[in-house]
Amino acid sequence: MAWLGLDADLTAVDTPEDLTSPLAAVPAQLAAAIAAEKARAARSAGETARLVLAFDTIVVAEGEVLGKPRDLDDAYRMLRALSGRAHRVVTGVALLEPGTGTPRTFAVTTRVEMRDLSDADIAEWAAKGEFMGCAGAYNIEHHLASVSLGECYQNVAGLPLCHLYAALASGAVAGVPAGLTSPLGACDAALGRRCALGRTLAT
Numbered sequence: 001m002a003w004l005g006l007d008a009d010l011t012a013v014d015t016p017e018d019l020t021s022p023l024a025a026v027p028a029q030l031a032a033a034i035a036a037e038k039a040r041a042a043r044s045a046g047e048t049a050r051l052v053l054a055f056d057t058i059v060v061a062e063g064e065v066l067g068k069p070r071d072l073d074d075a076y077r078m079l080r081a082l083s084g085r086a087h088r089v090v091t092g093v094a095l096l097e098p099g100t101g102t103p104r105t106f107a108v109t110t111r112v113e114m115r116d117l118s119d120a121d122i123a124e125w126a127a128k129g130e131f132m133g134c135a136g137a138y139n140i141e142h143h144l145a146s147v148s149l150g151e152c153y154q155n156v157a158g159l160p161l162c163h164l165y166a167a168l169a170s171g172a173v174a175g176v177p178a179g180l181t182s183p184l185g186a187c188d189a190a191l192g193r194r195c196a197l198g199r200t201l202a203t
Helices: 026-045 072-082 119-126 153-157 161-169 184-192
Strands: 052-061 064-066 086-096 105-116
Touching: 026 052, 026 086, 026 105, 052 072, 072 119, 086 153, 086 161, 105 153, 105 161, 153 161, 153 184, 161 184
Parallel strands: none
Antiparallel strands: 052 064, 052 086, 086 105
16 A cells, blocks of 8 residues: 555455355456455445445466465365466455445456475475465465566555556546555565566556
């Protein structure tokens, strides 16, 4: 959020995430629908005067939708299934404007290459204690996976920042706080590379 120039309050809401619903056949719709539920829950919790942004991330591998692992065994199962293969990370975004009850939604999909993981690699990662909060049981910051220059790294790390910036800067969304800035410079500096995809969205 700071890279977007926004001063945001963060909250967590407890909403159901049914990865077996019929929407699982269209992962982008599923992720967007879950994000929309989170936005509505935040509104119900009392955030009525400001724009609410909500997000949900899922992993899709060989047609299976992966959320957060249930336990250590589930995490090992996911990582073994992803090892040495390409998969997709899908982030659903919901923007709930002040005075409305129906969020605007979209989803961003990134192709990710997972490196070959031995059981020792998986055990080393599991020992860090971070896997339970991650869709697919991993996060890209720890170099278990990579994306090409034409894909959105930040979508895998957490938020599709340039896509979100483009939506907020379009003028179509009410309640966007003052100070919105492009995240390109900060993202390039953090990753040490020049993003090609972002420049088609956030300039």
